[in-house]
Amino acid sequence: MMKKLLPVLFLIAGLGAGAVAGLFLTPGSADTEADAKAPERHSEETTDKANKTSGHSETSGKAGPYEYLKLTKQFVVPVVEKNEISALVTMSLSLETRPGISEEFYEIEPKLRDGFLQVLFDHANIGGFDGEFTQSDNLEVLRKSLLEVARKDLGDDVSRVLIMSVSRQDT
Known part of the structure; x- marks a missing residue:
């Protein structure tokens, strides 16, 4: 009897753990609203920083970005x-x-x-x-x-x- 019940218990425990992990890892609505209302200047600064760190920029030159x-x-x-x-x-x-x-x-x-x-x-x-x-x-x-x-x-x-x-x- 126990051999048949054990796989079912593991299945239920796995599903429960997955559901809990999904709840904790899903971004909350407050985070999403704050990101939507962020000023455009912030996104421009982020893009500039990303370009500098990745070696890309809008200008091209011999010794410049690749x-x-x-x-x-x-x-x-x-x-x-x-x-x-x-x-x-x-x-x-x-x-x-x-x-x-x-x-x-x-x-x-x-x-x-x-x-x-x-x-x-x-x-x-x-x-x-x-x-x-x-x-x-x-x-x-x-x-x-x-x-x-x-x-x-x-x-x-x-x-x-x-x-x-x-x-x-x-x-």
Whole structure:
């Protein structure tokens, strides 16, 4: 009898705890009304502060703000030794660009991915992903090669290629 009653008790306790948490975490009507009546100047100040902290502003310049554009999918690069795949390297990349080129970036992303994959394959073929492949000198060479490809397609609007993640899995 107790074995059948225990799951029902846990279900009731879970539902009760969820309801209580929902009540406590829901903003009250007083908070919502106060936010609605807040002066517009406050929202402008908040926007200005957000722009300064995120590196974005309305003005653009060479040394000024940047936009970060992430390539939509990871790159998977095989490491080949003795005509067999010995490891797979996965990487996520982003570009540091001037603001406002995201539409152009996403239009040519397939072409960028193709160029980046060629650079990554070449890097793997010369042993760039062997040993201590995360060593800063090794990654800097890779970043420079990727930047050349990005600038070939997007021009000087790209200032850096950022390696967001890299991992190697031996097979």
